[in-house]
Amino acid sequence: xxxxxxxxxxxxxxKLTWRQLxxxxxxxxxxxxxxxxxxxxxxxxxxxxxxxxxxxxxxxxRDSIGQQEREEFLESLYECSACGQCHVVCPIRIDTPxxxxxxxxxxxxxxxxxxxGQVKQLQTIKAFDNSFSKPKSxxxxxxxxxxxxxxxxxxxxxxTERITPVLYFAGCTASFDEQMQSVAVxxxxxxxxxxxxxxxxxxxxPCCASKLRRMGDPSFQEEALKRIELIAGxxxxxxxxxxxxxxxGLYADYRSLWPKAQKVLHLTxxxxxxxxxxxxxxxxxxxxxVTYHDPCHLGRHNNVYDEPRRVLxxxxxxxxxxxxxxxxxxYCCGMGGGLKVANPEIQHKMAATRIREAESVxxxxxVTPCQTCVLGLQYGVKxxxxxxxxxxxxEIMVRSICPDVCHNNIMQAFGYVNKxxx
Amino acid sequence: xxxxxxxxxxxKPWTLFWLSVLxxxxxxxxxxxxxFKYWFSGxxxxxxxxxxxxxxxxxxxxxxxxQRHLLGFSKxxxxxxxxxxxxxxxxxxxxxxxxxxWAAGLLNIDGGRSKDILYGSGYRVIKxxxxxxxxxxxxxxxIACYRRFIVKPPQQSQEQMDIVxxxxxxxxxxxxxxxxxxxxxxxxxxxxxxxxxxxxFAPMGRYTFEQLxxxxxxxxxxxxxxxxxxxxxxxxxxxxxxxxxPLVIAVNAVEDHDRRDIYWPEARRYRGKG
Numbered sequence: 001x002x003x004x005x006x007x008x009x010x011x012x013x014x015k016l017t018w019r020q021l022x023x024x025x026x027x028x029x030x031x032x033x034x035x036x037x038x039x040x041x042x043x044x045x046x047x048x049x050x051x052x053x054x055x056x057x058x059x060x061x062r063d064s065i066g067q068q069e070r071e072e073f074l075e076s077l078y079e080c081s082a083c084g085q086c087h088v089v090c091p092i093r094i095d096t097p098x099x100x101x102x103x104x105x106x107x108x109x110x111x112x113x114x115x116x117g118q119v120k121q122l123q124t125i126k127a128f129d130n131s132f133s134k135p136k137s138x139x140x141x142x143x144x145x146x147x148x149x150x151x152x153x154x155x156x157x158x159x160t161e162r163i164t165p166v167l168y169f170a171g172c173t174a175s176f177d178e179q180m181q182s183v184a185v186x187x188x189x190x191x192x193x194x195x196x197x198x199x200x201x202x203x204x205x206p207c208c209a210s211k212l213r214r215m216g217d218p219s220f221q222e223e224a225l226k227r228i229e230l231i232a233g234x235x236x237x238x239x240x241x242x243x244x245x246x247x248x249g250l251y252a253d254y255r256s257l258w259p260k261a262q263k264v265l266h267l268t269x270x271x272x273x274x275x276x277x278x279x280x281x282x283x284x285x286x287x288x289x290v291t292y293h294d295p296c297h298l299g300r301h302n303n304v305y306d307e308p309r310r311v312l313x314x315x316x317x318x319x320x321x322x323x324x325x326x327x328x329x330x331y332c333c334g335m336g337g338g339l340k341v342a343n344p345e346i347q348h349k350m351a352a353t354r355i356r357e358a359e360s361v362x363x364x365x366x367v368t369p370c371q372t373c374v375l376g377l378q379y380g381v382k383x384x385x386x387x388x389x390x391x392x393x394x395e396i397m398v399r400s401i402c403p404d405v406c407h408n409n410i411m412q413a414f415g416y417v418n419k420x421x422x
Numbered sequence: 423x424x425x426x427x428x429x430x431x432x433x434k435p436w437t438l439f440w441l442s443v444l445x446x447x448x449x450x451x452x453x454x455x456x457x458f459k460y461w462f463s464g465x466x467x468x469x470x471x472x473x474x475x476x477x478x479x480x481x482x483x484x485x486x487x488x489q490r491h492l493l494g495f496s497k498x499x500x501x502x503x504x505x506x507x508x509x510x511x512x513x514x515x516x517x518x519x520x521x522x523x524w525a526a527g528l529l530n531i532d533g534g535r536s537k538d539i540l541y542g543s544g545y546r547v548i549k550x551x552x553x554x555x556x557x558x559x560x561x562x563x564x565i566a567c568y569r570r571f572i573v574k575p576p577q578q579s580q581e582q583m584d585i586v587x588x589x590x591x592x593x594x595x596x597x598x599x600x601x602x603x604x605x606x607x608x609x610x611x612x613x614x615x616x617x618x619x620x621x622x623f624a625p626m627g628r629y630t631f632e633q634l635x636x637x638x639x640x641x642x643x644x645x646x647x648x649x650x651x652x653x654x655x656x657x658x659x660x661x662x663x664x665x666x667x668p669l670v671i672a673v674n675a676v677e678d679h680d681r682r683d684i685y686w687p688e689a690r691r692y693r694g695k696g
Contacts, residue, residue: 092663
């Protein structure tokens with residue numbers, strides 16, 4: 001496949017839904033998407049906006065696209081964090097993230113591959129079942145080591161030992177990334193502290209494959225069905241996911257293929273339930289003024305705004321201040337949609353903008369329940385040499401409930417070099 | 423029935439006009455048929471939840487008729503869009519209904535009421551309605567021009583055809599008023615007053631029928647055939663969104679009925695960037 005080959009409009013159109021074909025003609029070119037687009041704010045080209053992309057996609061389908069416009073479109077389609085801000089502000093609610101993903105898939109099916117960086121990442125995911133090029137045998141190591149180091153109250157139950165009503169799905173990043181394994185350990189420990197009877201898949205946990213969908217890989221459905229079969233076969237009551245990307249995959253992407261996908265909860269939703277049941281044993285004050293960053297995959301994409309806020313505000317000692325852009329208007333950190341792979345410089349600038357916004361409300365820290373956003377925001381801190389701290393929501397929780405599993409302790413126990421304080 | 427002459431019989435090339443309307447209509451229908459066929463050639467939609475029909479209808483009404491989302495962004499844009507939208511809809515309704523009444527009279531199925539509605543007791547309603555919504559449309563277009571050419575917001579589309587369309591709509595509205603201004607100057611002022619906007623500018627009794635007749639014919643031809651041209655141009659212009667946008671809003675309300683957060687009434691307060 002080559003990115004220079006002719007695109008057949010009819011083949012692209014066949015891969016879109018009739019809602020999407022209708023949406024392509026529905027754009028009134030009002031430009032509201034341009035006003036709000038965080039990527040356009042960094043790269044002021046019309047082709048970056050949803051309006052520009054819709055126009056080019058329309059021209060592709062009508063086989064009337066010029067060479068320059070085509071090149072710009074193929075670049076801008078991937079130079080997008082798929083944050084969904086344009087979906088929210090569009091007067092007719094064109095579901096842009098869904099459309100871009102479908103357009104990516106349609107183009108790949110028509111012989112136009114993704115940019116090289118994304119192709120490599122997809123190959124890695126398919127070869128290793130994770131994007132870290134790590135063998136499957138290392139996926140469950142975090143839980144064994146955490147118990148050995150005394151970070152868990154008891155060993156975690158594996159699915160091969162006993163099936164309980166709740167499955168904790170850690171995801172690739174929290175399983176393999178040294179800087180983020182603390183998220184998996186802390187999630188498991190918080191569930192234990194609340195007395196939840198749960199199990200994990202250990203080395204058998206698959207990658208959720210949502211990145212295949214994000215980057216428009218046509219094998220997504222096939223791969224997703226394999227995972228659905230595995231998880232549905234467990235007959236659990238609830239799947240708890242600590243990664244916002246996995247949540248979007250398991251909850252939203254799988255929903256059309258798996259009606260029972262509604263059983264999937266993000267960790268913050270589950271913690272919110274535990275909070276209502278008064279099962280979260282807060283012990284210590286966490287004296288910090290914090291703001292909350294809505295991950296796009298949780299907020300705009302899946303309407304999860306209130307639960308994480310309730311959980312965060314329930315921590316004793318926390319002073320909570322909202323940033324000007326929050327909830328459906330939260331400013332994207334730039335880590336989604338493959339943008340980080342396609343154009344890291346823009347991601348850094350977007351994250352820096354978000355950090356400046358957090359600084360403007362005078363807080364000590366910015367908190368988010370998404371490990372990818374944590375990494376993204378840390379790039380922003382570096383970019384502008386900010387003093388603001390970036391925390392995963394878990395970190396705030398454990399500092400009040402079980403401070404022995406704070407990020408630094410986990411890193412020390414695991415013998416990792418702590419690059420960033422969480 | 424009004425006992426005073428309300429119509430002015432200057433020459434209008436009706437045969438040519440109706441032939442061109444027929445041609446334009448067929449053209450528009452064929453294009454729309456092709457577009458519908460193309461839209462529905464796409465893959466199937468997600469499931470439709472019948473239990474949510476009330477919510478879906480409410481969202482559609484709020485978004486299409488009240489255009490609540492635009493109000494959330496900018497009061498000025500909301501007013502402009504509402505004036506143009508309702509002005510256009512009301513005038514189209516007036517044209518279609520008066521045509522139907524006229525056709526019913528022609529076919530003798532009106533029970534003898536056609537003339538009274540068009541030129542008698544219904545005249546004042548037609549004129550007040552036409553002037554009120556014509557004025558709304560005119561105001562909307564003037565503010566849109568002010569926004570496009572004076573305010574120049576950065577997100578404004580730079581497509582030449584969008585500018586042409588705006589000026590074309592302005593021409594249609596102004597020429598419509600110009601015909602009315604000249605026409606009512608030839609009738610009794612007591613009746614002419616019902617065209618309350620045109621009456622302000624009408625040179626009452628200053629010109630004779632013979633003087634104005636060729637001007638009225640020329641203006642009528644330009645105005646009417648511009649309208650026909652607009653009908654042909656609709657599927658190739660930004661105006662297509664007036665047909666497609668309500669459909670998209672309906673489909674999206676069906677699919678996203680559980681996403682109340684994307685129907686956001688207070689967007690303006692978040693516009694201050696971080």
